[in-house]
Amino acid sequence: MATVHRYKGKDGSYDWDGVIPDSYALRGAKGSTVRYLIGPAEKSPNFEIRYFEVEPGGQTSLDFHAHDHGVVVVRGKGKVLLAQGEEISLSFGDVLYIRPYEMHRLVPIGDEPFGFICVVPAKR
Amino acid sequence: MATVHRYKGKDGSYDWDGVIPDSYALRGAKGSTVRYLIGPAEKSPNFEIRYFEVEPGGQTSLDFHAHDHGVVVVRGKGKVLLAQGEEISLSFGDVLYIRPYEMHRLVPIGDEPFGFICVVPAKR
Numbered sequence: 512m513a514t515v516h517r518y519k520g521k522d523g524s525y526d527w528d529g530v531i532p533d534s535y536a537l538r539g540a541k542g543s544t545v546r547y548l549i550g551p552a553e554k555s556p557n558f559e560i561r562y563f564e565v566e567p568g569g570q571t572s573l574d575f576h577a578h579d580h581g582v583v584v585v586r587g588k589g590k591v592l593l594a595q596g597e598e599i600s601l602s603f604g605d606v607l608y609i610r611p612y613e614m615h616r617l618v619p620i621g622d623e624p625f626g627f628i629c630v631v632p633a634k635r
Numbered sequence: 636m637a638t639v640h641r642y643k644g645k646d647g648s649y650d651w652d653g654v655i656p657d658s659y660a661l662r663g664a665k666g667s668t669v670r671y672l673i674g675p676a677e678k679s680p681n682f683e684i685r686y687f688e689v690e691p692g693g694q695t696s697l698d699f700h701a702h703d704h705g706v707v708v709v710r711g712k713g714k715v716l717l718a719q720g721e722e723i724s725l726s727f728g729d730v731l732y733i734r735p736y737e738m739h740r741l742v743p744i745g746d747e748p749f750g751f752i753c754v755v756p757a758k759r
Contacts, residue, residue: 512734513715513731514731514732514734515729515731518708520728548705555705557681557682558755558756560705579679581679583707599639604649605639605642607638608637610638611680613636630684632681
């Protein structure tokens with residue numbers, strides 16, 4: 512049976528029925544929460560869809576791994592920090608693809624939380 | 636190297652640099668376009684992320700297949716039609732998971748285009 516998580520955000524915020532925000536403090540992450548929209552609870556065999564939000568002054572973990580990420584920005588502004596000092600700015604609607612074994616960290620810019628949908632393979 | 640497709644939509648519409656909309660008329664689809672945000676062009680090995688938009692009066696294809704879909708609604712209102720006459724209404728931010736071998740078709744409700752992000756496994 513198909514499953515729906517109803518959006519219940521307000522004034523630009525993101526929240527969903529049946530989805531509990533989890534703080535995310537691995538590998539240097541600060542001020543970051545993750546919401547598992549489609550994942551283990553749905554037993555999705557192929558991919559997972561998560562919503563990450565990072566408070567101003569926070570950052571995601573510094574990551575380097577075999578799996579890839581698909582990112583769609585839905586709130587605020589930020590940037591992705593890559594290897595060798597490279598960075599790419601990001602704002603609403605921008606779509607970012609991070610390939611396998613690319614070092615990466617996402618950080619907010621400005622005073623608003625930075626929120627993005629992040630897709631990963633289920634097996635990783 | 637990480638890849639970005641810059642959002643260039645206006646007034647609630649969706650479009651991206653480097654992404655060409657394709658009409659989608661398979662298996663009874665009408666008034667439907669697809670934009671491949673992350674997929675064959677990025678050689679993503681695990682998943683693809685597409686943006687579908689369906690005009691008022693249109694519909695996506697009637698589909699039944701081994702792969703699953705993760706859907707995030709980003710524009711307008713619609714519903715998903717499932718087997719045995721079941722349907723689920725959808726609006727902004729709602730997240731839908733369609734499991735393998737679930738028959739499904741998405742249709743708009745109202746006068747606005749119905750737009751959604753749709754994730755699928757790369758191998759299907």
